[in-house]
Amino acid sequence: MTTVYERRAAAPPVPVAPRRSPAGAVLALLWAGAAAVVGLWWYDTSSVVGAAGWLTGAGRIAGLLCGYSCAVLVGLMARVPVLERRIGSDRVARWHAMAGRYTVCLLVAHIVLILAGYAAQDRASIVHEAVSVVLDYPEMLKATAGTVILLAVGVTSARAVRRRTSHEFWYYVHLLTYAAVFLAFGHQLALGNEFNGHTAATAAWYVLYLGAAALVLWFRILAPVRLNLRHRMRVDSVHKEAPGVYSVVVRGHRLDELGARPGQFFRWRFLAEGMGWTSTPYSLSAPPRPDLLRITVKALGDHSAAVPLLRPGTRVWAEGPYGSMTADRRTSHKSLLIAAGVGITPLRALFETLPGQVTLLYRARTAEDLALGGELEAIARWRGARVLYALNGPHGERPRFTVESLRSAVSDLSGHDVYICGPHAFAQDLYEVLRAAGVPDRRVHHESFEL
Numbered sequence: 001m002t003t004v005y006e007r008r009a010a011a012p013p014v015p016v017a018p019r020r021s022p023a024g025a026v027l028a029l030l031w032a033g034a035a036a037v038v039g040l041w042w043y044d045t046s047s048v049v050g051a052a053g054w055l056t057g058a059g060r061i062a063g064l065l066c067g068y069s070c071a072v073l074v075g076l077m078a079r080v081p082v083l084e085r086r087i088g089s090d091r092v093a094r095w096h097a098m099a100g101r102y103t104v105c106l107l108v109a110h111i112v113l114i115l116a117g118y119a120a121q122d123r124a125s126i127v128h129e130a131v132s133v134v135l136d137y138p139e140m141l142k143a144t145a146g147t148v149i150l151l152a153v154g155v156t157s158a159r160a161v162r163r164r165t166s167h168e169f170w171y172y173v174h175l176l177t178y179a180a181v182f183l184a185f186g187h188q189l190a191l192g193n194e195f196n197g198h199t200a201a202t203a204a205w206y207v208l209y210l211g212a213a214a215l216v217l218w219f220r221i222l223a224p225v226r227l228n229l230r231h232r233m234r235v236d237s238v239h240k241e242a243p244g245v246y247s248v249v250v251r252g253h254r255l256d257e258l259g260a261r262p263g264q265f266f267r268w269r270f271l272a273e274g275m276g277w278t279s280t281p282y283s284l285s286a287p288p289r290p291d292l293l294r295i296t297v298k299a300l301g302d303h304s305a306a307v308p309l310l311r312p313g314t315r316v317w318a319e320g321p322y323g324s325m326t327a328d329r330r331t332s333h334k335s336l337l338i339a340a341g342v343g344i345t346p347l348r349a350l351f352e353t354l355p356g357q358v359t360l361l362y363r364a365r366t367a368e369d370l371a372l373g374g375e376l377e378a379i380a381r382w383r384g385a386r387v388l389y390a391l392n393g394p395h396g397e398r399p400r401f402t403v404e405s406l407r408s409a410v411s412d413l414s415g416h417d418v419y420i421c422g423p424h425a426f427a428q429d430l431y432e433v434l435r436a437a438g439v440p441d442r443r444v445h446h447e448s449f450e451l
Helices: 023-044 050-076 081-122 126-136 140-157 167-174 177-191 199-231 302-309 341-353 373-383 403-409 424-436
Strands: 234-242 245-251 265-270 280-283 292-298 316-322 334-340 357-364 386-391 417-421 444-446
Touching: 023 050, 023 081, 050 081, 050 177, 050 199, 081 126, 081 140, 081 316, 126 140, 140 167, 140 177, 177 199, 199 316, 234 302, 245 302, 265 292, 280 292, 280 341, 292 302, 292 341, 334 341, 341 357, 341 373, 341 417, 357 373, 373 386, 403 424, 417 424, 424 444
Parallel strands: 334 357, 334 417, 357 386, 417 444
Antiparallel strands: 234 245, 245 292, 265 280, 265 316
16 A cells, blocks of 8 residues: 655665663662662661561561662653663563562562561461551551552563453553552651661652652653643554554654654554553654654554544544664664564664665565565665565465574674564564574664563
């Protein structure tokens, strides 16, 4: 299908110097914060005596680390641009998931160890101590409610549960993390020995939590509101590209000021009937223009299946741009782009704009499923690049990517930057093949929306 994006000559590729990811520095800062939290307990604790003392001390450490991890969780949920664009949304999401697991484990350890320590000290049962702590200690009723919510968020985030629930259900339960953190905050200061009478420690804890809250307020609420009021995006047109695959062209004001790059994505919310409650990440499938953005969507769920029904003029709420799979990642003047299915969308934009020698390898079931194929051929002719296709055989057998097949398709494979976009299993298998072929990790670039 010919769309508006084929009717204009694209600007020539502009070389971009590779930028170093700040991931290492951010991780070092987070672990340094955890060490400082343990140091806070050490500074406040003169000695530990007996089983009750050891249990209570371990519970206090777990509680402090859990409180710190809660603030980290909120900060990682804030979609801070320096993290989303320089480190990568998928990597930040993995950090968030890992921090969530740490938080739940630390929460359970804190509860069990503290109650066991109190029970040993009072020579009472753990059940008796639990009832006493919840009902008699200040701020504990709210903290208990926050604990229940946080445990519920943890359960619904488990893979086995996620596979059986809708994205919308998981998303809205996940938002309750904010309520859980708010409810649990008071008891940390009221009952934490490390904060009683320690003005500097209390001030630092407030700075930590208020800083995380400020990030969420700015980047999750105020920045998106400003973006959408300023750029006023609406659906311009919808085009069928392949069976079940549609492109949506979005028109807006001064879209070049968004700073979007080929390879990035936005979180889209179409304000049409039945679609306004869901925000879904879709990559740009063409280089952004001052008045137009384009995404290409495959019908895989309720939200994406409704995309073909969008009408011109439908209002669009977008957040972004996000993602780090851009030209900034490249380390060589030669690039290999490997796409599977609808994974072609960000790579199509990169295919047009990446500097240097570029080869695109496109995996699909049949020739009919090659979405945007006409555009890819036109781009290849224009810039003297190559497009290679890997289609199923006559009996449905899938071609396998091996070290030999990739080397035969691209000479000097280990000297290429490789950009991958496709299903998680496809990308994982391909990554192993590339490693076996001698492609360094730093030259394999992949970003996934799977959390």
